[in-house]
Each structure stands twice: as C-alpha cells, then as structure tokens.
Amino acid sequence: MSGSxxxxxADPWPEDFGAARLTRRTMARLYQKALWxxxxxxxxxxxxxxxxxxxxxGEFVDTRTVPDWGQKIETAERIVLLYPDAIGLGFLPIERxxxxxxxxxxxxxxxxxxxxxxxxxxxxxxxLRLHRFLERSxxxxxxxxxxxxxxxxxxxxxxxxxxxx
Amino acid sequence: xxxxKTIQNWWxxxxxxxxxxxxxxxxxxxxxxxxxxxxFFDRLDREFYSWxxxxxxxxxxxxxxxFDRYSTQSKVLEVxxxxxxxxxxxxxxxxxxxxxxxxxxxIAQTKARFALHDLKGEILxxxxxxxxxxxxxxxxxxxxxxxxxxxxIVQSVAEIMRVLKPGGGFGIMVYNRKSFLHWYMTxxxxxxxxxxxDFIGPLERASRYGDGHREEGNPxxxxxxxxxxxxxxxxxxxxxxxxxxxxxLDQALTYMVPGLGMMLPVWAKKVWARRFGWSIWxxxxxxx
Numbered sequence: 001m002s003g004s005x006x007x008x009x010a011d012p013w014p015e016d017f018g019a020a021r022l023t024r025r026t027m028a029r030l031y032q033k034a035l036w037x038x039x040x041x042x043x044x045x046x047x048x049x050x051x052x053x054x055x056x057x058g059e060f061v062d063t064r065t066v067p068d069w070g071q072k073i074e075t076a077e078r079i080v081l082l083y084p085d086a087i088g089l090g091f092l093p094i095e096r097x098x099x100x101x102x103x104x105x106x107x108x109x110x111x112x113x114x115x116x117x118x119x120x121x122x123x124x125x126x127x128l129r130l131h132r133f134l135e136r137s138x139x140x141x142x143x144x145x146x147x148x149x150x151x152x153x154x155x156x157x158x159x160x161x162x163x164x165x
Numbered sequence: 166x167x168x169x170k171t172i173q174n175w176w177x178x179x180x181x182x183x184x185x186x187x188x189x190x191x192x193x194x195x196x197x198x199x200x201x202x203x204x205f206f207d208r209l210d211r212e213f214y215s216w217x218x219x220x221x222x223x224x225x226x227x228x229x230x231x232f233d234r235y236s237t238q239s240k241v242l243e244v245x246x247x248x249x250x251x252x253x254x255x256x257x258x259x260x261x262x263x264x265x266x267x268x269x270x271x272i273a274q275t276k277a278r279f280a281l282h283d284l285k286g287e288i289l290x291x292x293x294x295x296x297x298x299x300x301x302x303x304x305x306x307x308x309x310x311x312x313x314x315x316x317x318i319v320q321s322v323a324e325i326m327r328v329l330k331p332g333g334g335f336g337i338m339v340y341n342r343k344s345f346l347h348w349y350m351t352x353x354x355x356x357x358x359x360x361x362x363d364f365i366g367p368l369e370r371a372s373r374y375g376d377g378h379r380e381e382g383n384p385x386x387x388x389x390x391x392x393x394x395x396x397x398x399x400x401x402x403x404x405x406x407x408x409x410x411x412x413x414l415d416q417a418l419t420y421m422v423p424g425l426g427m428m429l430p431v432w433a434k435k436v437w438a439r440r441f442g443w444s445i446w447x448x449x450x451x452x453x
Binding site for chain 1: 353354355358359360361363364378379381419420421422423424425429432433436437439440
C-alpha cells in the first residue's frame with residue numbers, strides 16, 4: 001500500500017439537468033428538475049475544496065479526465081468516494097469498480113456534498129442503494145399523491161361544513 | 166463567538182434578498198443587481214410579493230395587516246425588518262414607523278430604501294430579545310419570519326408584548342413545524358432519505374435545511390407548531406389566534422410530486438394549505 005488517500009470524484013449530473021427554465025414542461029422534465037433540486041448536487045470545484053479540507057494530502061481524481069483511475073486505487077491506503085449529493089446517486093458503477101479492484105471495503109469511505117463522512121460497509125451500501133431507489137422512483141411520494149387526491153374531497157367537505165371556503 | 170453574534174454575522178453576510186441564491190442579489194432572469202439601489206429594491210419586492218400572492222388585496226399584505234386601523238397618530242414597530250419591504254408599506258400607510266433588526270446590513274439597506282422613497286421612520290439595530298423601548302410604546306407590533314431564528318422565541322414574544330400598548334394589536338409570523346415543507350423536505354428527504362438524522366439532531370436539521378438550505382443553511386431556525394405559538398401568545402392576549410398560511414404549497418408539491426400542483430385546482434390546494442402550510446400567523450390584541 002502506498003499510504004496515500006485517493007478521492008474519487010464523478011459527476012453524474014449533466015450541466016443543464018436542473019436548468020432553471022425548461023423548454024418543454026413535460027412530466028419527464030418536471031421529474032428531472034425535481035430530482036436535481038432535491039439532490040442539490042455540488043459541482044467539481046466544491047468537492048475538490050471539500051476533499052482538501054478533510055484530506056490535506058489526498059489526491060483528487062476526477063473519473064471524467066482520468067480514465068485509468070481504477071489502477072490508482074489498487075495501491076492506495078484509503079479510498080474516498082466523493083458523492084456530490086448526499087447518497088451518491090449515479091455512483092453504482094464507480095462503487096462496483098472500486099469493489100472489483102479492492103475487495104477490502106474497510107478502506108473505503110464516502111465524503112458527501114452535505115459535508116458528511118462515513119465508512120462504506122456492506123450494510124451502509126445496502127442502505128444507500130435502497131435510499132437511491134426510493135429517491136429515483138419517488139415511490140413514497142407517488143403513494144402520498146394518491147392519499148392526497150383521495151383525502152382532498154373529505155377535507156373539503158369538512159371545511160365547507162364549517163363555513164370555510 | 167456567542168450564538169447571537171454567530172446569527173448576526175451570518176445574516177449580515179447572507180441578507181434575505183429573495184434571490185436565486187440566498188443572500189445574493191441575482192434573480193431568475195440573471196441580473197446581478199446592486200444592493201441599495203431602487204432597481205434592486207423593486208425587484209426584491211416583486212419577488213417577495215410573488216411568494217405571498219393570496220395575502221394581497223388592493224395593497225400588498227392587506228388581507229393580513231389591519232392597515233385601515235392605524236393612521237398618522239399610530240406608532241407601529243416591525244421586529245426584524247430585513248431589507249425593509251414591509252416597513253416601507255407601513256410607512257406609506259402614514260404611520261409613525263419604527264423598524265429594528267439585529268443585522269447591520271438590514272439597517273443600512275432599510276435606511277437606504279426609506280431615503281430613496283422619501284419616507285420617514287426610525288430604523289434601529291437591536292436584538293429582538295431586548296428591545297430598546299419603554300413599556301407600552303407602540304399601537305401595533307409585527308414580525309414576519311424572524312423570531313424563529315432567535316435562540317429564545319419566548320423572550321422575543323415577551324418583548325413584543327412589553328412594548329405594545331394595552332389593547333394594541335400584534336401579528337407574528339413564524340415557520341411551522343407541522344407543515345408539508347418541514348415534514349417532507351427536512352425530516353423525510355434530508356433526515357431520512359439523505360441520512361442527515363445519522364449526523365445531526367432536529368434543531369440542527371431545521372437550521373441546516375431552513376433558509377439558505379441550498380448553500381450551507383443558517384445558524385439557527387426552530388419552527389414552532391400552531392399550538393406552541395398560541396401557548397406563547399395567549400398569556401398576553403385574550404383574543405390571540407393562530408392561522409396557518411400555505412402560500413408555499415405550490416412549491417412544496419412541485420418537489421414532492423412533480424406535476425401534482427399543476428393538476429390540482431386552487432380550492433383543492435387550499436384545504437391542505439390552511440392545515441399544513443409553512444407559516445403560522447399569530448395575531449390578536451394585548452390585554453387591557
């Protein structure tokens with residue numbers, strides 16, 4: 001092991017993903033904008049600065065510009081996955097590659113755009129993947145939407161009976 | 166550094182501009198306006214008013230504020246004037262206006278605004294917990310979205326009531342912990358889905374994901390519940406009431422269930438807004 005700390009940065013969020021103005025207000029665009037807004041991903045310069053704060057002598061590796069980054073992590077003492085958002089949406093390919101190159105998950109951490117740092121164990125990875133599914137699918141929100149629509153007439157009837165319009 | 170100084174410094178660096186980013190003076194169309202200019206104030210006011218459209222009638226906020234009951238003989242105080250929009254409207258109503266804020270930038274900006282509009286008013290820097298006025302000075306005291314940033318909301322309300330004349334009116338808006346916005350964005354989305362509950366407690370979450378949440382949050386925000394707000398105001402006011410304002414609901418729905426807000430008619434959103442909106446409006450009159 002080289003004794004080094006390598007920070008792996010990837011940016012799964014295209015520049016215009018959360019564009020303030022969408023040219024076509026289709027459901028897909030609304031979904032995209034909502035996903036981006038909620039995730040609030042940080043950009044490369046922010047993550048680079050953050051990594052430097054936590055790991056003064058660490059090496060920041062941007063996977064977009066270093067295609068052979070997998071080789072770099074093979075000998076690193078610690079690997080830090082730099083999630084631009086809170087839970088690493090879009091980071092599954094990176095995580096798979098890291099685990100393929102390094103079976104020792106104990107040396108892998110995450111540092112997020114919310115400024116949180118945590119160890120990546122099997123349980124945490126499982127939790128992250130579940131939360132990513134919930135975030136992308138918006139399943140709880142869709143269920144809420146159904147409840148919302150069904151309950152609205154009931155609340156309306158209650159308000160009207162009390163003279164509230 | 167004391168908590169008060171931390172709060173003061175943060176708001177001085179990040180004044181409530183209603184811009185695209187908290188504390189910045191650029192708005193949706195991309196302009197980066199200069200603080201203190203007429204253009205900036207006009208643009209800020211337009212943005213602020215647009216966030217509260219249901220509360221306006223012939224004048225901004227006249228569905229909430231009893232403008233017609235207070236005239237040139239009336240002394241009105243705003244606690245936490247920010248960049249002076251509401252103080253300006255009250256001064257235009259002809260009252261003897263006093264506005265205070267902990268933030269020196271707010272004081273400077275409100276003074277600049279009053280000068281630009283040729284309005285008279287006393288604009289002073291002070292802490293809401295220790296208002297620098299004698300007892301029973303004012304006929305009406307209001308505060309809009311401010312004292313939930315105070316580490317001592319109870320003391321802040323006590324001071325509002327102290328400087329109010331017996332029989333004087335008050336109106337206090339604070340954020341609502343029993344709101345869609347808080348439950349969904351702070352507790353579910355950030356607390357649970359984004360794992361923030363593993364790292365920070367309820368007060369820190371409310372602060373981190375309150376004003377300035379897209380940057381790093383602010384140092385102190387504690388939303389109240391309607392009952393809590395009533396419990397704080399009621400000892401001073403026999404007719405104290407609380408009302409939930411839901412002018413945020415459209416935005417909350419946009420990010421909760423994309424498209425749902427667009428599909429629902431106004432009357433359908435109203436039934437939820439009046440129950441689970443982001444703001445609590447506590448109002449009434451001081452005993453006596």
